[in-house]
Amino acid sequence: xxxxxxxxxxxxxxxxxxxxxxxxxxxxxxxxxxxxxxxxxxxxxxxxxxxxxxxxxxxxxxxxxxxxxxxxxxxxxxxxxxxxxxxxxxxxxxxxxxxxxxxxxxxxxxxxxxxxxxxxxxxxxxxxxxxxxxxxxxxxxxxxxxxxxxxxxxxxxxxxxxxxxxxxxxxxxxxxxxxxxxx
Amino acid sequence: xxxxxxxxxxxxxxxxxxxxxxxxxxxxxxxxxxxxxxxxxxxxxxxxxxxxxxxxxxxxxxxxxxxxxxxxxxxxxxxxxxxxxxxxxxxxxxxxxxxxxxxxxxxxxxxxxxxxxxxxxxxxxxxxxxxxxxxxxxxxxxxxxxxxxxxxxxxxxxxxxxxxxxxxxxxxxxxxxxxxxxxxxxxxxxxxxxxxxxxxxxxxxxxxxxxxxxxxxxxxxxxxxxxxxxxxxxxxxxxxxxxxxxxxxxxxxxxxxxxxxxxxxxxxxxxxxxxxxxxxxxxxxxxxxxxxxxxxxxxxxxxxxxxxxxxxxxxxxxxxxxxxxxxxxxxxxxxxxxxxxxxxxxxxxxxxxxxxxxxxxxxxxxxxxxxxxxxxxxxxxxxxxxxxxxxxxxxxxxxxxxxxxxxxxxxxxxxxxxxxxxxxxxxxxxxxxxxxxxxxxxxxxxxxxxxxxxxxxxxxxxxxxxxxxxxxxxxxxxxxxxxxxxxxxxxxxxxxxxxxxxxxxxxxxxxxxxxxx
Numbered sequence: 001x002x003x004x005x006x007x008x009x010x011x012x013x014x015x016x017x018x019x020x021x022x023x024x025x026x027x028x029x030x031x032x033x034x035x036x037x038x039x040x041x042x043x044x045x046x047x048x049x050x051x052x053x054x055x056x057x058x059x060x061x062x063x064x065x066x067x068x069x070x071x072x073x074x075x076x077x078x079x080x081x082x083x084x085x086x087x088x089x090x091x092x093x094x095x096x097x098x099x100x101x102x103x104x105x106x107x108x109x110x111x112x113x114x115x116x117x118x119x120x121x122x123x124x125x126x127x128x129x130x131x132x133x134x135x136x137x138x139x140x141x142x143x144x145x146x147x148x149x150x151x152x153x154x155x156x157x158x159x160x161x162x163x164x165x166x167x168x169x170x171x172x173x174x175x176x177x178x179x180x181x182x183x
Numbered sequence: 184x185x186x187x188x189x190x191x192x193x194x195x196x197x198x199x200x201x202x203x204x205x206x207x208x209x210x211x212x213x214x215x216x217x218x219x220x221x222x223x224x225x226x227x228x229x230x231x232x233x234x235x236x237x238x239x240x241x242x243x244x245x246x247x248x249x250x251x252x253x254x255x256x257x258x259x260x261x262x263x264x265x266x267x268x269x270x271x272x273x274x275x276x277x278x279x280x281x282x283x284x285x286x287x288x289x290x291x292x293x294x295x296x297x298x299x300x301x302x303x304x305x306x307x308x309x310x311x312x313x314x315x316x317x318x319x320x321x322x323x324x325x326x327x328x329x330x331x332x333x334x335x336x337x338x339x340x341x342x343x344x345x346x347x348x349x350x351x352x353x354x355x356x357x358x359x360x361x362x363x364x365x366x367x368x369x370x371x372x373x374x375x376x377x378x379x380x381x382x383x384x385x386x387x388x389x390x391x392x393x394x395x396x397x398x399x400x401x402x403x404x405x406x407x408x409x410x411x412x413x414x415x416x417x418x419x420x421x422x423x424x425x426x427x428x429x430x431x432x433x434x435x436x437x438x439x440x441x442x443x444x445x446x447x448x449x450x451x452x453x454x455x456x457x458x459x460x461x462x463x464x465x466x467x468x469x470x471x472x473x474x475x476x477x478x479x480x481x482x483x484x485x486x487x488x489x490x491x492x493x494x495x496x497x498x499x500x501x502x503x504x505x506x507x508x509x510x511x512x513x514x515x516x517x518x519x520x521x522x523x524x525x526x527x528x529x530x531x532x533x534x535x536x537x538x539x540x541x542x543x544x545x546x547x548x549x550x551x552x553x554x555x556x557x558x559x560x561x562x563x564x565x566x567x568x569x570x571x572x573x574x575x576x577x578x579x580x581x582x583x584x585x586x587x588x589x590x591x592x593x594x595x596x597x598x599x600x601x602x603x604x605x606x607x608x609x610x611x612x613x614x615x616x617x618x619x620x621x622x623x624x625x626x627x628x629x630x631x632x633x634x635x636x637x638x639x640x641x642x643x644x645x646x647x648x649x650x651x652x653x654x655x656x657x658x659x660x661x662x663x664x665x666x667x668x669x670x671x672x673x674x675x676x677x678x679x680x681x682x683x684x685x686x687x688x689x690x691x692x693x694x695x696x697x698x699x700x
Contacts, residue, residue, distance in 0.1 A: 026236060030272060033238070037273050037284070044286060046335070047326050053340045061347045061409060065676045071348055071667065072411040072674070079672050082355055084417040087392070095415050099358035102421060108428065 189278050189285045195243055195267055201293060204243070208297035211241055212274045215304030227271055231255040240268040240277065251277075274298070341409060345662050350377075352406045353413030353672035357420055361671055362438040365655040366445060367416060368669040369642040369691050370399070371406050372659040373579055379471045381407065388454055395422045395445070396452045413672035423448060438644055438655050439501070439583050439689060446472055446500050476500045479575035481614045484556055485547075485568050491560035496574050501581040501689075504540040508599040510590055513543060537582065537603040537690065545572050545612045572614040578697065580609070580638060582690040587650060596650045603643075603690055605679070609636040638692035646688045658682045 008016065042048035064073040082095035088105045107116070211227055214220040228235045229250040237252035244265035249256030256268050260279040268277045274294050275284045302320045326334060343349050350372075354364040370376060379385075380403040385396050398419050405414045424430060427444040453470030468477075477498050484493045507513035513535075547570040550556065555564035586597045610616055613636060641660040646653050656670045658677055668677040 034273060037275055040284060041286060044284075045325070046331055050326070050334050051340060051342065053342045054338075057339065058342070058344075058347070061341070061349055063346050063348050063676065070353070070673050070675055071351060074411065076673050079353075079355060079413055082413075082415055084415050087418060087421045095355045095357060095417065097358055098415075098417050099360050099420060102357075102417075102424065106421075106424060108424060 188287045189281045191266055191278050191280045192276075192285070192287050192290065196289070201289075204290065204293050205297060207241060207243070207269060208274060208294055209301070211271050212269065212294075213298050213301035215301030223271075229253075229255055231258075239271045241271055243267040243269055243276075341407075345665060348411070349409050350407055350661060351667060351674050352410065353669070353674050355413050355415045356671040357415070357417060359436075360416075360420060361655040362436045362441050363416065363420060363423070364671055365438050365644045365657040365669070365689075366442045367402065367419070368657040368659055369442075369644060369689070370445075371403060372642055372661065373475070373691070374641070374693060375475050375578060376471070377403060384471070385453075389452060393422070393425075394452050395419075395426060395448045398422050399449065426451075437587065438646070439503075442581070442689065443500060446476060475578045476581070478573060478577035478580065481572050481574040483570050483572070484550075485570070486556070486558040486560060487566045487568065489558060489560040489565075491558060493556075493559070500577075501583050502541075502544065503583040503585055504537075504544055505585055506540065506597050506599050506601060507535050508597045509585065509588055510592070534600050534602045537601060537607070540582075540584070540601065541609075541612050545570065545617075570617070572617045573609060573612050574614045576609055576613070576636060576694070578694045580692045580694075582692070584688055584690070586646065586686075586688055594650055596646075596653075598686065601687055603640065603683070603687055605640050605683070606695075607638040607640070607692055609638060634696040635698070637695040639695050640682075640690065641693045642689075642691035643682055643685060643687055644689035644691075645685050647686075655688075658685065 039048065063071045065071070069075055083092050084095050084098055085091070086093050086098070086101060086105055088102065093101045210219065211223055214223050224235070227239055227248055229237070229239060230248055232250065232253060232255060234250050234253070237250040239248055240251050240256040241248050242256070242259060242265050244267065245263070247259050249259050251270070257279065260266055260268065266279040268279070269275070270277065276287065276290055277283070278285045299320065341349055354367060356364065380400045385400050387394050387397050402416070402419065423445055426448045430436065430441065430444050450468065450470055450472040453472060477500060479496045480499045482495050482497065485491070505511055505513060547568045550567050550569055552566055556567045557563070558565045558567070584601055588595050588597060643658040645656050645658070647656070648654055656668060658666050658668055658681070660666050664679065666677045666679060666682050668675050668681070
């Protein structure tokens with residue numbers, strides 16, 4: 001169709017409407033063509049089918065909405081025995097007790113200074129029992145409650161006995177030991 | 184050679200082909216200004232039949248326009264052996280030997296540049312339809328060649344649909360660490376933060392295993408991995424406590440304190456992403472934390488004698504709001520109004536709303552005679568009023584309802600119910616609104632076209648229990664209307680009603696519309 005200039009004045013409504021409709025359908029066609037080009041390009045460049053998902057495996061991720069279970073379909077409170085490795089001391093700690101352990105491990109908080117003072121006080125009494133006590137404190141995660149201090153004292157006397165026994169045994173094994181681990 | 188290109192373009196790529204191609208694009212394809220549009224309309228007609236709309240193509244070797252629909256361009260190509268033509272509507276290059284549209288990297292580069300230029304031109308000229316400074320035209324993401332290879336080698340794709348658990352994961356409580364877990368849930372469901380980390384934008388400049396931002400990045404990987412068992416955030420706790428020693432001690436801690444401390448450490452560790460600007464000055468940092476969370480709070484102190492105003496603007500990451508029922512009186516909202524109000528008691532009907540709290544926060548406050556300010560206008564100490572307004576809103580606005588009272592007399596939790604909306608309009612609390620009110624212009628008209636200040640709720644942190652022992656949980660929004668309750672390791676579906684009926688301690692709102700800067 002040849003293009004020619006025309007005036008819009010003096011045209012009746014039906015004529016104007018048909019012109020408007022023509023412009024409109026041209027625009028719609030152009031838009032559709034644009035979409036076709038987009039798809040064509042995506043297919044040719046190889047990225048059209050990229051976001052296809054595997055229907056079967058997507059089923060694994062469906063949300064569960066039932067009482068008594070969480071969205072994964074698991075029963076509440078079954079995660080009891082999780083463990084993690086402390087980034088500070090590299091020990092394996094139960095996850096639910098990691099925070100109190102870390103607090104002592106990093107030497108933070110009011111409890112840690114109390115324990116540290118206790119250690120300093122007791123190290124003046126017995127030689128070399130410091131390291132044993134440290135082990136004891138870390139294993140016994142109830143340190144922050146007052147009741148455990150009594151238990152710790154009792155164990156200390158056991159430890160002194162064991163330590164003496166250990167020294168005696170070591171003196172027997174000394175020649176053998178030094179043979180095995182030359183310094 | 185990729186399947187998209189073809190070897191027949193080599194015949195065209197000789198001499199001054201680049202400039203010729205540019206001219207074609209500029210004149211006949213992308214018309215940036217009114218004159219080029221007119222010229223295109225007048226001159227682009229089919230040389231055979233005079234049509235101007237049947238998918239006109241221009242020959243690339245000579246000056247010839249032919250329509251595609253009636254095959255006039257095909258005839259020309261055959262008779263003249265000019266085997267390349269360009270579609271004048273979208274700029275695609277057609278090869279008559281391949282009989283298909285082809286995509287040549289060099290030619291596409293030229294097309295893109297010319298299109299960008301025309302777009303920019305359009306922005307400045309036609310001020311009627313396009314606002315000034317229209318900026319870059321949005322183009323969708325396309326994979327690079329390497330990305331395409333990787334994607335084809337790894338065909339298993341995970342998509343986050345409305346019924347998908349990906350993005351949701353429980354967190355093990357490490358011993359009263361629910362204060363940390365609730366904040367982690369809110370952060371991992373902050374859309375912009377998620378996008379930043381999943382597109383791997385963090386460039387680390389710190390020693391390995393010491394950067395909190397790297398750990399955050401790892402956290403997002405864990406949340407989107409599809410694992411169903413809860414994650415153990417022990418490394419996160421270790422890093423935060425190492426870098427924020429003031430949070431020491433594992434006794435019941437405050438989630439709000441943790442949020443601020445965590446944001447601070449993240450902001451400090453973002454140095455590598457800072458584009459070279461100083462990370463020390465909070466007003467000039469460009470890290471992702473500042474881009475998302477930092478807003479500007481304007482404080483205006485008005486001298487009661489000379490009415491001179493002294494203004495300061497301070498950055499903020501959150502807004503702490505007083506509640507009715509605390510020892511500081513909540514009502515009236517402005518001095519002198521509503522004489523029937525008794526100290527601390529509300530005469531208003533209905534529950535307190537978040538908007539009430541915000542209005543109180545931004546009310547003019549009379550600084551009494553014991554707190555006179557030195558006025559630079561009067562050169563003496565005068566009584567004054569102080570008013571806070573929002574100068575710049577952050578993309579994510581965090582509201583902290585001050586439920587924990589630690590005054591000299593009492594330590595208690597304020598459990599007053601405060602209702603908060605799903606959608607919030609911050610316009611009345613902006614510094615600009617206050618200015619127009621003062622100038623007598625009332626912005627009461629529904630300014631629905633101004634979307635700048637509209638926010639949507641996406642996370643709510645709640646505290647159950649007492650000041651001494653309690654438990655934090657979070658409601659987070661995954662899709663438009665899907666909410667989930669995160670209670671340490673247990674994630675369950677929640678209704679919007681559950682969320683809106685909850686007490687609310689920390690409320691996270693996200694801007695609805697993001698503008699280019």
